[in-house]
Amino acid sequence: MNPVLRDLENESIYIIREAIAESQNPVLLYSIGKDSSVLLHLLLKAFYPAKPPVPLLHIDTTWKFKDMIAFRDRRARELGINLLTYTNSEGLRQGINPFSTSSSHYTAIMKTEALKQALDLHGFDMIIGGARRDEEKSRAKERVFSVRDMDHRWDPRSQRPEFWDLYNCRLMKGQTIRVFPLSNWTELDVWLYIHEEQIPIVPLYLAAQRPVVLRDGMLIMVDDDRFKLAEDEKIELKQVRFRTLGCYPLTAAIESNAKTVSDIVDEIFRVDRPERAGRLIDHDEPNSMEEKKVRGYF
């Protein structure tokens, strides 16, 4: 393997092993996307030939793309890994949904709140996730081992300093740690690694003819019949793909001809917009990601 990917891979494996060695009750937060696919691949490598001693947790808003859920269940079955899923049933009962609820409220209830409930329910103390520092500017300051208080809140002003590969995992009552093994990976590295290691990904990342509607300047895919068309809207078939995957009504597609992973690498070299631009929840207001994270968002 080339030195760039090898360096990143070794660093991530070290972090994953350290988190699990220091934890009483670890979990890997699995969001089904490309970063989670890489994270899962690294988890398998970190413990090979033994099985990884950690379950996967997926926060299911019930609005993920159908292809994502099918992929999730297939991977868990193939690998024989314990997959836990959690849905905020109270939010569901209140009728919170991405079409009629504001995106910030929807995210707060169905994602942030749901995650907190799931973590409290299982009592996980070390939560491994696939966030990368280059995704968004407030993530750029977050530690690899990021301590959360008993309400799962992040305090960007008092973070533990980290040096070399030394990580302080000591937890006080009620505290948990979010661990980010992919901190130093960029979107390009993720795709190069997927290419090199032939890691399975959800097909939605690759361009295909899909039914989409143009809404507020974004191409939204019609993934099921819960999508209600406004009067002036019509469904078009377009050659599209997704740079990130989330809830389908809140995730914009881009027009693209990238049908293979190496096409995607080629595309990234030429784009002039960041990958999370297609995520509507990041754009409620400037600094919106920082505020979500302070409240407990991953």
Add this chain to the structure above:
Amino acid sequence: MNDTIENISNYLRTPILRLLACGSVDDGKSTFLGRLLLDSGNVYQDHLDALQKINRKYSPAIGEPELAYLIDGLKAEIEQGITIDVSYRYFFTRNRKFIIADAPGHAQFTRNMAVAASKSDVAVLLVDAASGIKSQTKRHLSILSMMGVNRLVIAVNKMDLVDYSELRFEEMKREIVGVVGTIYGSQCTFWIVPISSKVGDNVVRKSENMTWYDGGSVLELLETIELDKAQPSQFCLPVQYVTRDADKRYYAGTIVSGSVSVDDEVIVLPSLMKTCLRDLAVAGKPSGSANQGDSVMIELTDDIDISRGDKLVKSERRLMQGDTLSCQFFWFGEKDVIAKDVYELKFLSRKTRATVKQIKERLDLDSLQKTPATRLAQNEIGIASVSLSTTHYCLPFQESKELGSFLVVDIGTGETVGLGTVVSVEKAGRPYPYTTMIDKSMRASLKNQHPMLIWFTGLSGAGKSTIANLLEQRLYDQGYHTYLLDGDILRNGLNNDLGFDPDSRKENIRRAGEVARLMVDAGIIVIASFISPFVKDRKLVRSLFKEGEFCEIYVSTPLEECIRRDPKGLYAMALRGEISDFTGVSSPYEPPLEAEITIDASRCSVHEAVRNILNHLAED
């Protein structure tokens, strides 16, 4: 492979360069980084758009996007116009991937500089061509040198303000060479580049305003700097994780030096047991050998007791063994560090308690002078001597960053309060006592239990013995092999030569701890009930055990309640002055600060107390 991946083969073939950028407050570091990202094509159009939106909100006076705002991330920082924490930037060119640690220049200066320097291969240091080298620049250089960053790109910024004068640059250059020489000696490779971040001269593009300069731009230098190849050295693998699968035990870790192959003989530290490598996997794939930096999982030929934090080596002589270390402290805690403070040290994969024996010197970062000191305050650097609760194998930081550095963790708050780098071993530790064919884990597995010491402390009459008794009964009922070590019984036999003065009390506890250690080694769950009034003595006992093998239970029944109960009539006698040195009356009791469990027996029944303890033990 298609054309794109072929196109970026330079990117893939060149090792990642980790660098930090630093400079004094007005030397223009954020503007420099903004320029570097912008001119190398690493700023997306919508970041520029968002930047213009933010600029209008916070500083309406600025018309064009300020490059610095590309860098300063957090909201609090934008509002105050300062950087408060280290942040990381990623950018790439066709030739290399870069990770920039951006260290803020003012608040928490030492801490942030040390964090940013810790993983960096190269430092880019900005100095102002107009105002010259400032005292803070020297402080930056000192920390960089102490953290082992030995490659510098020194950018003389704001050349546009001195009319791109070659004379001024030469003057600055002489000054810089002098300062770097004073701080680093000859242990440093450095380049000096005249730049203007504002205009863009020599940051990414070669300057047309300074044709007299014939070196590369900052980016050209960074793209071509070569990193040290791994030096051939002795094999060392700190064991990070032990895992089992289908009756096999595997040891995971990252090789910090040297290489290893299947069938090699290895020595386990600290037990000095010898065994052989049966099988090896590198990053998830079977392999015949592995080298420095590889993530390995190994299987050994013998099933011996190896735990996280042990080290596998080929020769134990490469490492220094000691229980008292001389080290350099970078102190970040709000509370000063002084002699006798107890902390937890975290080395690579290994934690140990340590007592600060002595603070020896403080380093003045401005004058670079060392002065005698007895304490270090927040953001100070100095030399200290620490004594570890167990012997440790390490190397001086100068020889190995991995094996010569550690975190200092406050046991009470869990926070990282300092960073230590090993200078030397002051005293070799007690050599590992003995190795036997049958060890603790084998005895324990025969009993199917986790041997440990459960230590009750508290006033006389607090209820220790009653709770301890019922606890033993419950454990016995569940099939555990236990032994109740009682203070009174010990004093009737082994300790009948001891009185109640402080020295005797200390010896009483020391012997109890050693007896318990033997029993735990025999695989037994030991329950000990001792008033043990002094923090120091209890710490000594704790230090005899591995983490997870010692559980301190503080029975905190208030003194008034103990006096009321007075089961043996001792308080009455002590209050009448008939016995001296009686804890709670004429001798102090120091309550524990770090007990695993606290029980006030005046507020709960004995059964409730035992249930709590059993729940706690089950959780661990």
